Structure formats: structure tokens, C-alpha cells
Amino acid sequence: MQTLIKIFVIFLFYWIGEFVSTLMGGFVPGSVLGMVFLFLALQLKWIKEDQVDTPAKAFTDNMGLFFIPAGVGLMAQMDTVRENWWVILVAVLVSSVLVIASVAYIQEHMERRRSK
Numbered sequence: 096m097q098t099l100i101k102i103f104v105i106f107l108f109y110w111i112g113e114f115v116s117t118l119m120g121g122f123v124p125g126s127v128l129g130m131v132f133l134f135l136a137l138q139l140k141w142i143k144e145d146q147v148d149t150p151a152k153a154f155t156d157n158m159g160l161f162f163i164p165a166g167v168g169l170m171a172q173m174d175t176v177r178e179n180w181w182v183i184l185v186a187v188l189v190s191s192v193l194v195i196a197s198v199a200y201i202q203e204h205m206e207r208r209r210s211k
Contacts, residue, residue, distance in 0.1 A: 102150045104142060108133040 112129025116122070136142045169176060176183065 098149055101147055104147050105133070105150055105154075108136070 109126060109129040111132055112127070113125030115128050115132075116125035133142075133147070137144065137147075
């Protein structure tokens with residue numbers, strides 16, 4: 096029964112994210128908003144880590160399964176990928192550089208804060 100409650104907590108945040116996404120017109124995916132809300136609730140100590148630990152570990156341990164639909168979708172749209180490969184390549188390169196730079200900046204900021 097405890098595991099079902101933990102799964103419910105995770106899906107509750109997912110549903111809240113979907114609801115807020117619908118209110119926003121779908122600008123940000125509901126699953127992303129749900130993760131942000133769950134993160135904030137954990138950081139603000141509204142919920143405790145042990146309230147979501149078991150299903151969260153199961154989800155992350157099996158994360159590879161969640162990429163299968165995306166891979167199948169890419170294979171189904173291979174003509175589009177071939178026509179626009181350079182746009183995709185530029186987007187991947189630019190987003191990778193931005194992610195690396197932002198993680199480096201945040202890590203540096205956190206290290207300075209920790210050393211004080």
C-alpha cells in the first residue's frame with residue numbers, strides 16, 4: 096500500500112503539471128512542469144524524499160524504456176530528418192554548449208557558496 100501512495104504522489108505532481116500546462120495553452124509540457132513542481136516541493140520540504148523514493152528509483156533505473164517511443168518516432172520520420180539534418184545538428188550543438196555552460200556556471204556558483 097505504501098508504494099501505491101508513493102506512486103500517487105508522483106502522478107499527482109504530473110497531473111498538476113498537466114493542468115497548469117493546459118491553463119497556459121500548452122506552452123510548456125505538463126510533464127516538465129510536474130517535475131519542476133515536485134522538485135520545488137522537495138526543496139521546500141513540503142514532501143519528504145522517502146514519500147517518493149521507491150517509484151522514483153524504479154523510474155530512473157528503467158529510463159531507457161521511456162526512449163523507445165522517441166526512437167520509433169525518429170525512424171518513422173527519417174525522411175524529415177534527412178531533409179533537415181543540418182538544422183538538427185546546429186540545434187544539438189548550440190543546446191549542448193548552452194547546457195554545458197549553464198551547468199558550469201551553476202556549479203561554480205554553488206562551489207563559491209559552499210566555501211563561504
